[in-house]
Structures are given as C-alpha cells and as structure tokens.
Amino acid sequence: MYHFGDNYVSIGFVVHLNYKNPWISPFDEFQRFKTHPSIRGYLEGGKRIAYGARAITEGGSQSLPQLYFPGGVLLGCSAGMVNVPRIKGSHNAVKSGVLAAEAAFEAISAGRGGDELVSYETAYQTSSIAKELWNVRNFKPLWSKFGTIPGLVLGGLDATIATLLGGWSPWGTLKHGKSDSASTGLAKDHKQIAYPKPDGVLSFDKLSSVFLSATNHDENQPAHLKLTDPSIPISVNLPKYGEPARLFCPAGVYEVLYDEQGENPKFQINFQNCVHCKTCDIKDPSQNINWTTPQGGDGPNYPNM
Ligand code: SF4
Incomplete structure (x- = not known):
C-alpha cells in the first residue's frame, strides 16, 4: 500500500502463481484482503478510482533471458529485474534504461543501427542491478520450497549472507521448482473456495473493476488470445482443474457457459475485457493459451497507475 498524493492510496496484492489449488481466484483474494481489519480503515469512506492487474516476473538472476535482440533490448520488468524480497524493481528498470541508452548512443555514434546491443548485456553484468539480483537469487526458490514463514526466514538469511560475503551463499544457486502452470493441482484434490x-x-466484482481500467479493443481485432487447441478448455481443463482460467484471469475474460439444462459447457473468451496481465499464458495448466500483443496498442488505459 502506497501513499498516492493527498488522500489517495494505491493498494496491490501479490498472488504467487505457483499456487496449487485451482479454485483460487487472485482477484477475489485481493477483494477479501481489502476487508481485513488492518486494511479496511484506509479504504472506508473512499472511492475506487482505478483498477489494473499485472504478472510480476519473480525468477530473478536465474531466469533472466538474453537481454538483446536485433533492433531491441529487454529492460526492467520485461526482463525480470524485480528484487523479490523488496517487492521493488522501478530503480532497476530506470538503471537498465540508462545502460541501454548508453549502449544505443555508442552504437549510433559508430554508425550502427538495427543490430544487437551486446554491450548493453555486458554492462548489465557488472552493474548494480546484477549484483543486487545475485544476492537475492535464492529468495524465491527457498520461499516456494519451504512456504511463507520458513521460506522467508531462510531466504532472508541467505540474502544477508550473500550480501555480506560478496554474493556467496551456502546453497550456491538454487533452481526454481516446477513452472507455475505445472504447479496447478487437480480440482478433486483441493477444496473449492466460497468467496x-x-x-x-x-x-x-470483476466487471465493474475492469471498467475502471478503461481497457479498449477494436471489436474486429485479430484474436490476441490464442488457443493452441480450442477443445482443451472443456475436454481437459474443466474436468481436471475446474477450468481455472475462469478464476485466475483478473478481468473475467474466460467463461464456461452452460445451456438452460446446465449441460453442454462452452468456453467463451471475452477478449475485450483483457487487461494484458499475461497470467493466462503463464498459469494455464495445459499451456494452451497464448497471449499475443494486441493490434494498435489496444488494451488498458490506466490514468493513475
Ligand atoms: S485474458 Fe489473460 S492477459 Fe488478459 S486479463 Fe485475463 S489473464 Fe490477463
């Protein structure tokens, strides 16, 4: 929760997408969080003015991809430069922008263009960002493996040792466990949640929240949410996982509709609601949903976020 100018508050809620229970709805967890006695006092009497959602790349050092490609680079959160224990990445985003700008300036000054800015990645490797992310590299793997309290204690200990000893850790460099999609358990093994x-x-509710994101898509847009196999949501995901896309999408994009007899389920994609958080691409247990960049800059238009 952050101060946000006079009498404004900006409040967020992080749900780690490697959760097991497919009945979890991150949106509804957030709604419930706002009613907690420690939180509600800040919100009561106020007015909701904006809403948005985003997936945070939490993999850190071990998950960073190559930072350059012909004609472009990956910066900040698009590369995964969030410091997870600090839940903070804007400083690294700014710094990576500076490094990329310096590399681009150098390339343009040398008459180059449209090629690969390898020197941006080289500069990254000796930068404060790389050092900071290296010292906390085991935080998320330990958290995922041991759960919140023991994981945070061990992660904090590890990060402190690494910071004091120039990046050395008794654990070396831990790998991440299962992918978020593979972590999803079967519906029958988990309790349904009555939010x-x-x-x-x-x-x-989701729809009035999405309205505040001012998201907008051309009705005739080429589909930006693509299913590799359109039959999977009903033939696999529904019986096995209760089709969790209905729940993990924070914008009500995915629905399972039934006929009047409550039979013949159909999977519906309300693409116009999409706020481009990319959760579906990450969490779909069958890895059947591909989020692609929408045409023409369509999507949410956050006025105050
Ligand atoms: S459809 Fe996917 S990317 Fe769009 S809001 Fe829902 S989960 Fe996020």
Missing part, C-alpha cells in the same frame, strides 16, 4: 459476495464498498 464472499462483493459488498460494493470495499470489495467489488
């Missing part, structure tokens, strides 16, 4: 109905004061 409270939105009260319209502190908690709200």
